[in-house]
Amino acid sequence: MKNGISYKQNKIEGVFDYILIGSGPGSLACASVLSKYGKRCCVLEKHYTAGGFTHVFRRRGYEWDVGVHYIGDVNRPTTLLFKIFNYITEGRLKWEDMGEIYDKVILGDEEFHFVKGSENFKKEIKKNFSDPEDQKAIDKYIDLIYRASNASKGFYYEKVLPNFITYFLGNKLRKKYMKFASRTTLEVLQDLTNNKKLIALLTAQYGDYGLPPSKSSFAMHAMVAKHYMKGGSYPIGGAGQICASMLPTIRKGGGEVYTRAGVEQILFKNNRAIGVKMEDEKEFFAPVIISGVGYFNTYKMIPNWISKKIQWKKNNLKMKRSLSHMSLYIGLKGTTKDLGLKKANYWIYPGDYDHDLSMSKFLDNPEKESFALTYISFPSAKDPTWQERYPKKSTIEVITFAPYQWFNKWEQKEWKKRGGEYDNLKEKYSQRLLQQLYRVEPQLEGKIDHYELSTPLSTSHFVNYDKGEIYGLSHDPPRFKNKFLKPRTNLKNLFLTGQDIATAGVSGALVGGILTASTILNRNVIKEIVSK
Ligand SMILES: Cc1cc2nc3c(=O)[nH]c(=O)nc-3n(C[C@H](O)[C@H](O)[C@H](O)COP(=O)(O)OP(=O)(O)OC[C@H]3O[C@@H](n4cnc5c(N)ncnc54)[C@H](O)[C@@H]3O)c2cc1C
Incomplete structure (x- = not known):
């Protein structure tokens, strides 16, 4: 499912109130709120489909989620998060509860359950x-x-x-x-x-x-x-519905979400943001520019002559990037029932009872040590519409952390053309991740129809995080001390949104979007949503 319309095939025309850079859930939530207040938003997304990490991709007749496996606090209409989603999607997004057990934890040989x-x-x-x-x-x-x-x-x-x-x-x-x-x-x-x-x-x-x-x-x-x-939920129809359900809200306000629309630079006049320059050199203007592409990416888009950029440079030193990952996308022939799949995710750890130790052991010796963490998700089992959409097929995602440095020697090479050494390394990790899957779901051995591994280079290529980081800025204690991580920047008419000004996660990014819209509109949007 592709969300948004292509900038290459559709002209950007007319006058917009806001230009938003990036189409992650933070930007989309912000644009949706602004649209509901009658503002016209132009959302510019570099990738071929909108949604940021909530986008899905299809290959060989399967569909996989990139960065959504479960979302909390949306399985009851009384929660704030449910109300926010309901407001920005005008009730279009529906949720499937994951049931009593949402996470299964394996420590060494023992299994534990996280229940609702x-x-x-x-x-x-x-x-x-x-x-x-x-x-x-x-x-x-x-x-x-x-x-x-x-x-x-x-x-x-x-x-x-x-x-x-x-x-x-x-x-x-x-x-x-x-x-x-x-x-x-x-x-x-x-x-x-x-x-x-x-x-x-x-x-x-x-x-x-x-x-x-x-x-x-x-x-x-x-x-x-x-x-x-209180349990995990999954968007009915797959993660792509998160973006799809916000698009009509944005369009009703006269706005649009353009894909293949990479922004190169934010344009300024007298230290005020006035527009954007695209990768194809075209320029578009609006009274307010909102960046939802993360702090580091936004910094790169500000020209060096802006005097206040120096403060941003100093701020950069106070922050670290989050970790990067590898994800094995698996396709299987057979239904959830045929294959005995369940909705709950797995978190698999070695038996150290010490996650820090397992992580440092693995990073020191990735060839010999067990993965510090393996996460397994069963998206097709979580979505009640899956069998209608993909009859007699199922999907699984197996994820582990992997530093960007392991792959940086291929960073200048083109996607899919990184050569034999890269492909062999990927194959080695794919086999190891498959073994982790078979440990907990042995009935799946011999049933895999397709698999492919993403590396931090894939994340960098498709979602434009320089070092393939998966959660934007690192969530260590110093991050929370940084008062500049908020919607208003020290540059007039330039605002931030998304996970970096709140926290990672779809809900974190969404909160970021609401905070930015509240700041710009100078209204207590949350209070207004709750009162509706
Ligand atoms: C593997 C993985 C699993 C996850 N699982 C979950 C989960 O189960 N539940 C959950 O709640 N969260 C999960 N997350 C986290 C969640 O997906 C993110 O926190 C959230 O999507 C961040 O949203 P955002 O609005 O900050 O923007 P992002 O989703 O980071 O999107 C930013 C967008 O900006 C675009 N962009 C960048 N540069 C430019 C440019 N120059 N011009 C135009 N566009 C640009 C990018 O292409 C991208 O589309 C997961 C993330 C990953 C990676």
Whole structure:
């Protein structure tokens, strides 16, 4: 499914209120809100299809998701996230609940389940940890992740306030959340328990934000754990529906989403953003420019003569990129039932009970050591429309982290023409990832019809993150201290949106989109959505 219309085949015409660069869920959510307020938005996307990491691709009669496997907090109409999605998609996006078990965790040879609902979750985890001290730690842990998430309100509210107010009130609003955000996940969990196995289990979703416990901010961990605590959901019709369901909202406002529309530079006059220059040198103008392509990519688009760019350069030094990954896209002949597939994802770890150690062992010796983490998702099993759309077929995605540096010697080579050495390396990793799949689903051995591996170079090629990073900026404690990660920039008429000004994840990017629209419109959009 391709979303958006091609810039190569369709002229951009007329006057737009806003130009948005990039079509990730953050930009699309922002454009949808602005459109609902009668504004005309022009969304420019470099890739051949819109949606950012929510796009899907098709090959050999199969369809795979690139960056959506499950989304939390949308399986009840009372949640804020459900209401936001409902508002921007005008009710077009529907969700399929993943059932009681949303994640299965394998630590060495043992299997554990993450089940829906905080009380059920506690009960299920406690079954495996009978020591009363561990049981107390589990209770305290759940309490803490809710407290951390509740503390985030002031932190996000501060991002939309005008600078003169944040100057006086900013630290006060951020303080409560920063208590959680400035500590690592490991530090916080070690306050609760010394049981390494329990810590390893409770942090088993660290792949959702890309940093092991000693490096990640507890705020990010808590946000993700709470996000899925009431279960996971999947967009009915596949991840491509996230973008498809926002397009009519944007079009109703007179806007459009153009694909194959790479932006080269943001144009300025007297330090004010006034438009964009495309890769084909054409120029388009609007009173406000919104960038949803990440902080580092936005920096690259600002000309060097802009004096305030120096501050951005200094800011760059304060941030790291998130990790990169390899994903094995698998196609199988047979239905979910034929193949015995379930909706729950797998998180597979070696038996170290120490994710940091497993990660450093793997990075030091990738040939010999086990993958630090393997994640497996069964998209076709999660989508009730799949069998209608792809009869008698199924799909699986198997993912692991992999540094960009392993592949950078091929970065100048063209996609699909990177040569035998690259293909052999990919084949070696593909086989290892298949073995991980067979470990947990042995019935699939011999049933694979097609597989292909993406590397960090693929991510860089298709989604334009320089080092193939999957979650934009790294979610370590210093990230949360950076007050410049908000919609308003120090350059007049240039705004940011998407995951880098909030957090990774479709919901994080969506929140980014709402924050940006709120800032630009100078309205409390969330309050208005809730009241509707
Ligand atoms: C493997 C993987 C699995 C994931 N799984 C989940 C999951 O299960 N659940 C979940 O909630 N989240 C998941 N995520 C994270 C989620 O997909 C992202 O956090 C989210 O999509 C980020 O949205 P964004 O709006 O910031 O923009 P992005 O999705 O990052 O999109 C940015 C867009 O900008 C475009 N662009 C870049 N440069 C230019 C330019 N110069 N001109 C024009 N366009 C440009 C890019 O092509 C891209 O389309 C996953 C991500 C990955 C990679």
